[in-house]
Amino acid sequence: MAKQDRIDISLAKTPPGVAATAPTLIVDTYFHIIYDPAEPSGNIPTNKLAKQLKALNDAYAPAKIAFNLKNVTRNANKNWTTFETATDDPLEMQMKAKLRKGDYKTLNIYFRPWLDRQGDLGFCDFPKTLTSSVMIQDGCSVLSDTVPGGSTGPFNEGKTAVHEVGHWFGLLHTFTGGCSDKDGDMIDDTPAEAEPAFGCPVGRDSCKKKPGKDPIHNFMDYGDDACLTEFTPGQAVRMRNMWTRFRQQKLPSSTLDRRSK
Ligand SMILES: [Zn+2]
Incomplete structure (x- = not known):
């Protein structure tokens, strides 16, 4: 369930798998918990987040990808629980401008108690040519109760985040x-x-x-x-290729303010 963003799918088809000697790709990761202060149960407890992180690491280990959780932010903000994901709502950009951490190879996952009226479980942005607005918007939105032990069975073993992060790496x-x-x-x-x-x-x-x-x-x-x-060996290779092609991008230096000299 991805945003239908434009994606460069022109990369050549992939060889059989990631080499056994390839280093593990370490992805710095931030979890942002959004919840309505009137419903504090939406503030996902740390033990469930640990299980979510483990679900991610277990799923991606055969692809030689690991997630290094740098921090968790906890945000009691009713406004941020009510906008529809994937409608380019100004509240989404406001939330992400405030919360997003790291550069384009940093994974930011926003756990929200509600995503849209269609009842979608998750959305994520594909890698693409980097601009400052692409950087802010980048990341995955995941329904809070899909984490392990959540209430959305049979979708409550943390695989929604695994699936969405696959899109973040450029998988279709x-x-x-x-x-x-x-x-x-x-x-x-x-x-x-x-x-x-x-x-x-x-x-x-x-x-x-x-x-x-x-x-x-x-x-x-x-x-x-x-x-x-x-994931298949071919998907593992594509994720690595897309990482190299897109996730290493830096914002152009022309966006920096050079007048201070
Ligand atoms: Zn999807």
């Missing part, structure tokens, strides 16, 4: 492009899939003319949390 849905030869998710080792998988339909094969059963266990599908268990 496994069902993108359906059974088409073209487009798709730009990954060679995720079989084509006609449409999202819900629940956990083991053995489903929605593109019978294409090799492989549907990748229903892939984190970039829509199944229940318990069903989602893997």
Whole structure:
């Protein structure tokens, strides 16, 4: 459930996997907890956040990616709980301008008790050409109760954050492009899939003319949390390539004030 932002998907298709000798990619990470002061239960307790961090690290370890939680901010602010995500609401930019930390390779996750009227579980911004407004907006919005032990079962094992962070790294849905030869998710080792998988339909094969059963266990599908268990080697390579291509960007120095000399 990503924002339909523009994304450069022109990177070449990926080789088989990340080299065993490749260093682990360490991602500095900030969790921002947004809650209504009238509903203090929305202030996610530290033990649940630790489980969320573990869910992220467990999911990404095979891809040699690790998340280093630098800080947690706790924000009792009713206004920030009510705007619709993905509508470019000025309140979103106000919130992020206040809270976002680090540079473009720093992951900021905003846990909010409500995201929109569609009942979406999460949104995230794809990597793209960096501008100062792209920098502020960058990050993932995740429904607070999707953290491990939250109330949104069967989506309460922290896999929503895992999925959204996949978008942050530039991954598309496994069902993108359906059974088409073209487009798709730009990954060679995720079989084509006609449409999202819900629940956990083991053995489903929605593109019978294409090799492989549907990748229903892939984190970039829509199944229940318990069903989602893997990224493929090709996805691991794409994440690393996108990191190198996009996440290393710095804001141009022309945005700095040089008049002080
Ligand atoms: Zn998604």
